[in-house]
Amino acid sequence: xxxxxxxxxxxxxxxxxxxxxxxxxxxxxxxxxxxxxxxxxxxxxxxxxxxxxxxxxxxxxxxxxxxxxxxxxxxxxxxxxxxxxxxxxxxxxxxxxxxxxxxxxxxxxxxxxxxxxxxxxxxxxxxxxxxxxxxxxxxxxxxxxxxxxxxxxxxxxxxxxxxxxxxxxxxxxxxxxxxxxxxxxxxxxxxxxxxxxxxxxxxxxxxxxxxxxxxxxxxxxxxxxxxxxxxxxxxxxxxxxxxxxxxxxxxxxxxxxxxxxxxxxxxxxxxxxxxxxxxxxxxxxxxxxxxxxxxxxxxxxxxxxxxxxxxxxxxxxxxxxxxxxxxxxxxxxxxxxxxxxxxxxxxxxxxxxxxxxxxxxxxxxxxxxxxxxxxxxxxxxxxxxxxxxxxxxxxxxxxxxxxxxxxxxxxxxxxxxxxxxxxxxxxxxxxxxxxxxxxxxxxxxxxxxxxxxxxxxxxxxxxxxxxxxxxxxxxxxxxxxxxxxxxxxxxxxxxxxxxxxxxxxxxxxxxxxxxxxxxxxxxxxxxxxxxxxxxxxxxxxxxxxxxxxxxxxxxxxxxxxxxxxxxxxxxxxxxxxxxxxxxxxxxxxxxxxxxxxxxxxxxxxxxx
Amino acid sequence: xxxxxxxxxxxxxxxxxxxxxxxxxxxxxxxxxxxxxxxxxxxxxxxxxxxxxxxxxxxxxxxxxxxxxxxxxxxxxxxxxxxxxxxxxxxxxxxxxxxxxxxxxxxxxxxxxxxxxxxxxxxxxxxxxxxxxxxxxxxxxxxxxxxxxxxxxxxxxxxxxxxxxxxxxxxxxxxxxxxxxxxxxxxxxxxxxxxxxxxxxxxxxxxxxxxxxxxxxxxxxxxxxxxxxxxxxxxxxxxxxxxxxxxxxxxxxxxxxxxxxxxxxxxxxxxxxxxxxxxxxxxxxxxxxxxxxxx
Numbered sequence: 001x002x003x004x005x006x007x008x009x010x011x012x013x014x015x016x017x018x019x020x021x022x023x024x025x026x027x028x029x030x031x032x033x034x035x036x037x038x039x040x041x042x043x044x045x046x047x048x049x050x051x052x053x054x055x056x057x058x059x060x061x062x063x064x065x066x067x068x069x070x071x072x073x074x075x076x077x078x079x080x081x082x083x084x085x086x087x088x089x090x091x092x093x094x095x096x097x098x099x100x101x102x103x104x105x106x107x108x109x110x111x112x113x114x115x116x117x118x119x120x121x122x123x124x125x126x127x128x129x130x131x132x133x134x135x136x137x138x139x140x141x142x143x144x145x146x147x148x149x150x151x152x153x154x155x156x157x158x159x160x161x162x163x164x165x166x167x168x169x170x171x172x173x174x175x176x177x178x179x180x181x182x183x184x185x186x187x188x189x190x191x192x193x194x195x196x197x198x199x200x201x202x203x204x205x206x207x208x209x210x211x212x213x214x215x216x217x218x219x220x221x222x223x224x225x226x227x228x229x230x231x232x233x234x235x236x237x238x239x240x241x242x243x244x245x246x247x248x249x250x251x252x253x254x255x256x257x258x259x260x261x262x263x264x265x266x267x268x269x270x271x272x273x274x275x276x277x278x279x280x281x282x283x284x285x286x287x288x289x290x291x292x293x294x295x296x297x298x299x300x301x302x303x304x305x306x307x308x309x310x311x312x313x314x315x316x317x318x319x320x321x322x323x324x325x326x327x328x329x330x331x332x333x334x335x336x337x338x339x340x341x342x343x344x345x346x347x348x349x350x351x352x353x354x355x356x357x358x359x360x361x362x363x364x365x366x367x368x369x370x371x372x373x374x375x376x377x378x379x380x381x382x383x384x385x386x387x388x389x390x391x392x393x394x395x396x397x398x399x400x401x402x403x404x405x406x407x408x409x410x411x412x413x414x415x416x417x418x419x420x421x422x423x424x425x426x427x428x429x430x431x432x433x434x435x436x437x438x439x440x441x442x443x444x445x446x447x448x449x450x451x452x453x454x455x456x457x458x459x460x461x462x463x464x465x466x467x468x469x470x471x472x473x474x475x476x477x478x479x480x481x482x483x484x485x486x487x488x489x490x491x492x493x494x495x496x497x498x499x500x501x502x503x504x505x506x507x508x509x510x511x512x513x514x515x516x517x518x519x520x521x522x523x524x525x526x527x528x529x530x531x532x533x534x535x536x537x538x539x540x541x542x543x544x545x546x547x548x549x550x551x552x553x554x555x556x557x558x559x560x561x562x563x564x565x566x567x568x569x570x571x572x573x574x575x576x577x578x579x580x581x582x583x584x585x586x587x588x589x590x591x592x593x594x595x596x597x598x599x600x601x602x603x604x605x606x607x608x
Numbered sequence: 609x610x611x612x613x614x615x616x617x618x619x620x621x622x623x624x625x626x627x628x629x630x631x632x633x634x635x636x637x638x639x640x641x642x643x644x645x646x647x648x649x650x651x652x653x654x655x656x657x658x659x660x661x662x663x664x665x666x667x668x669x670x671x672x673x674x675x676x677x678x679x680x681x682x683x684x685x686x687x688x689x690x691x692x693x694x695x696x697x698x699x700x701x702x703x704x705x706x707x708x709x710x711x712x713x714x715x716x717x718x719x720x721x722x723x724x725x726x727x728x729x730x731x732x733x734x735x736x737x738x739x740x741x742x743x744x745x746x747x748x749x750x751x752x753x754x755x756x757x758x759x760x761x762x763x764x765x766x767x768x769x770x771x772x773x774x775x776x777x778x779x780x781x782x783x784x785x786x787x788x789x790x791x792x793x794x795x796x797x798x799x800x801x802x803x804x805x806x807x808x809x810x811x812x813x814x815x816x817x818x819x820x821x822x823x824x825x826x827x828x829x830x831x832x833x834x835x836x837x838x839x840x841x842x843x844x845x846x847x848x849x850x851x852x853x854x855x856x857x858x859x860x861x862x863x864x865x866x867x868x869x870x871x872x873x874x875x876x877x878x879x880x881x882x883x884x885x886x887x888x889x890x891x892x893x894x895x896x897x898x899x900x901x902x903x
Binding site: 016333336338361362365366368369370372373374377378379380381382383384387391392395396426428439442 | 625626627632633794795796798799800801802803804805806809813814817818
C-alpha cells in the first residue's frame with residue numbers, strides 16, 4: 001500500500017471574478033521513502049495540492065476528493081486530529097525561510113515548540129534532539145546557533161534550520177515547496193546536496209515541489225508534471241526527461257535554457273570592434289554609508305561595487321552574472337545614474353555623466369533605457385498602459401501631438417507582441433510576461449541605443465522566459481540595440497550574450513567571450529558557479545562531479561582582504577589574503593586570480 | 609489621454625483601474641454604503657433645510673421659551689432658553705460643523721500632501737529641514753495657539769479653519785512623507801527616473817496617485833476628528849460667535865439645561881454622533897477597499 005494516496009483531488013477558490021479551479025481531478029500515489037518531484041509553472045496548482053492535503057488552504061478555498069495517509073483520509077479528518085498529523089507525520093518546508101520563522105523567537109524556542117506541540121518531553125531532551133538535527137543538516141556550532149534569532153542567520157542557514165525543524169519528529173512525508181528558489185545558486189547546491197544526503201539517512205518520503213527542472217532531475221525518483229491544475233504526465237524521472245509523452249512536458253523541457261548548450265552567438269556588428277564604446281565605465285565604486293554598531297559606532301561603508309570597469313560596444317550584448325550581493329544591480333543603477341558613484345567615471349556615448357548638466361543628462365537618457373526585474377512592480381499601478389508607454393515620449397519628444405504619441409505607442413506595443421488595444425487597461429490586468437512586454441515597449445519607444453536589462457526574466461516562468469529572451473534577440477537584431485543583460489542565471493545569460501562578466505562581492509572575477517567562458521571557465525568562482533547550476537538532465541546531473549562551495553557570501557561591509565573570493569575558494573593560498581588580484585589577460589579572457597595559469601595547467605576542470 | 613482616445617483607430621478595451629476595483633469593493637460594504645448615504649442626506653438637509661424652516665436661526669420666540677418639541681408650535685425640536693428654534697439651529701450648526709470639517713481637512717490635505725511628498729521624494733537635507741519644521745510646529749500646544757489667535761484677532765469662524773488646518777496638516781505631511789519614502793524606491797519610480805522624467809512630474813504622476821489611497825482613508829477619519837475639535841473649542845467658548853452656532857456650541861448650551869430642557873442636548877448630540885459614526889464607518893470601509901493586500 002502506498003504511503004499517501006491521492007484520488008480525484010479538486011481544489012476550488014471562490015474569488016470576486018468567479019470560481020478558480022486550481023487543482024483538477026488529481027490522482028497520484030507516494031511510496032514510502034520515495035522522492036516525488038512535482039513540476040509546474042506558476043498557477044499550475046502544484047503548491048495548492050499539498051496545502052489542501054494538510055488543511056492549510058486559504059479561507060476561500062475548498063478541497064474535495066480523498067487523500068489517504070496510511071489508509072486515513074486527511075481531507076475528511078476533523079481539524080483537531082489533522083493538527084496531530086501536520087508537523088508530526090507530514091512536515092512542510094516553504095520557499096522563504098525568513099517568513100517561515102518567527103523573527104521574535106530564538107531558533108531554540110521554535111524548534112522546541114515544534115517538538116513539544118506533539119510530544120511530552122522535557123526541555124533538555126528536546127534541546128538535545130534539536131542539536132542532533134542541526135548537526136545532521138550540517139550547521140556548524142549548533143549549540144550556539146540555537147540561541148540565535150532568525151535574522152542573525154544567513155538565508156542558507158535558515159533553510160537548513162527549517163529542514164532540521166521539519167525532520168525533528170521524523171515525519172513520514174516531507175513536503176518541500178520550492179525549498180531553494182529564494183537562495184543563490186551556490187547555496188542552492190548546498191541545500192540540494194543536503195537533501196540528497198538526508199534522503200539516504202532518514203526513511204522519509206520527500207515531495208519536492210518546484211518550477212526548476214534541474215532540481216528535480218538531480219533529486220527525484222518519480223516526477224509529476226502539472227499545468228493549470230491538471231496532471232499532464234507522471235512517471236520515473238528518466239522516462240519523463242528522456243521520453244516525455246505529453247506535449248506540455250516536451251515544451252517545458254525545450255524551454256529550459258541549458259547551461260551546457262546554446263544557440264550559436266549572433267555575430268557582432270562589424271563596426272563594434274572599432275567604434276567608440278557606448279558605455280565606458282572605469283573603476284566605478286559605489287559605497288553606501290551604513291550606521292556602525294552601537295550608539296556611537298563609526299559609520300561604515302557597504303562596498304556594493306568596488307572598482308569595476310565596463311565597456312559596451314555598439315550592438316553588443318554584455319552579460320553580467322553574479323549571485324545576490326555581487327553588486328551587479330548596483331552597477332546597473334550607477335550606469336543609469338540612479339545611485340551616485342563614489343569614485344570612478346561613467347561615460348555614456350562618450351560623455352562623462354558626472355560632468356553633464358541635468359538637461360544634458362536627460363538627453364543622454366533618451367538613448368539609455370532600462371528594463372527591470374519585477375515586471376508588475378516596474379509599472380505604475382495607477383497609470384494606464386497607454387500612459388506608461390507614452391511617458392518617455394512626453395519627456396523626450398514634447399513636440400509630438402497626442403495623435404502621434406498614440407500612433408507610436410500602438411506601434412511599439414505591436415512590435416513587442418501585444419495587440420495595441422491595451423492602451424486603456426491597467427498593469428494588474430496583465431500576466432507577468434505581458435507586463436514585461438509592456439516594460440520592454442516603454443524602453444523601446446524612444447528607439448534607444450542601449451537597454452540595461454536588470455534581471456528581466458528571473459521573475460517569469462520558463463516558457464515565458466523563453467519568449468522574452470527571443471523577443472529581446474529579435475529586437476536587438478532589428479534595432480541594432482546594445483544590451484547590458486544582468487542575471488543570476490548563467491544559462492539565460494548564455495543565450496543572449498556576446499561577452500560575459502562575472503561579479504563577486506562588488507569585484508569583477510572574470511570577463512570573457514561567451515563561448516570561452518562557458519567552455520573553459522578560468523576563475524575558480526566561475527567554475528564553482530557553473531558546477532552549482534543543476535542540469536535538467538537526470539543522468540548528466542547525477543553523474544557529474546561538483547565543487548560545492550562552502551559557506552555564503554561574506555558581508556560587503558567587511559569584505560575579505562586580498563581576493564574577495566578567497567574565503568570560499570577551494571584553491572586559496574596565503575598570497576590570496578595578502579594581495580588583491582587584478583584582471584589580467586589569460587588567453588583571450590581577463591581573469592582576476594593569482595593562480596589562474598597554475599590551476600589551468602595542473603588540472604583542467606571538466607566542462608559542465 | 610482622452611484627446612488621443614477620441615482619435616482612436618483600433619478598438620479599445622476598457623480598463624479596470626484600481627480605483628474602480630476599490631469602488632466596487634466599497635459598494636459591497638453595506639455599513640459604508642449606508643453611512644455614505646446618511647452623510648449625503650445630512651449634507652443636503654443642513655444646506656437646504658434652513659430655507660424651508662418656519663423660523664430663522666436667530667429669531668427669539670418670546671412666547672415659547674424652553675418648550676418641549678411639539679408639532680403645534682412648529683418647534684419640532686423644541687426651543688432653547690431664549691426661545692430660539694432648536695430644529696433650525698441644529699441644521700445651521702451642522703452647516704458650520706460640516707464646513708469646518710471639510711474645509712479644514714481640505715486645507716490640511718493640500719498642504720500636507722504637497723509638503724510630505726516633496727520632503728519624502730527629495731530626501732536628505734531637504735527632508736531633514738522640512739520635517740524639523742513640522743516637529744517644531746508639533747511642539748506648539750494647540751490650545752495655547754488657539755487662545756493666542758483669539759486674543760489677537762477676536763473670535764471668528766475663519767480663525768477656526770486656520771487654527772485647525774494649521775495643526776492638522778502636520779499629521780498628513782508625516783503620513784504622506786512615510787508613504788513617499790517607501791514609494792520612491794519602487795521600480796516604477798526608478799524607471800521614470802531612468803527615463804529622465806523631471807522630479808515634479810514624477811511626484812505628480814507616480815508618487816501622489818499611489819498614495820491617494822492612504823490619504824483618502826485618512827481624510828475620512830480626519831473630517832470627524834476636526835468636527836470634534838471644533839465642538840471642543842465651542843464647548844470651551846472659543847468657537848463660533850453667538851448667535852451663529854455649531855453642533856459643539858449647541859451641545860455645550862444643551863448640557864447646561866440638561867435637567868430642565870433635555871431636548872436642547874439630545875437633538876444636536878444625535879446629529880453630531882450620527883455624522884461622526886458614519887464618517888468612521890465610511891473610513892473603515894475605504895481602508896478595506898483600498899487595502900492592496902486583499903487584492
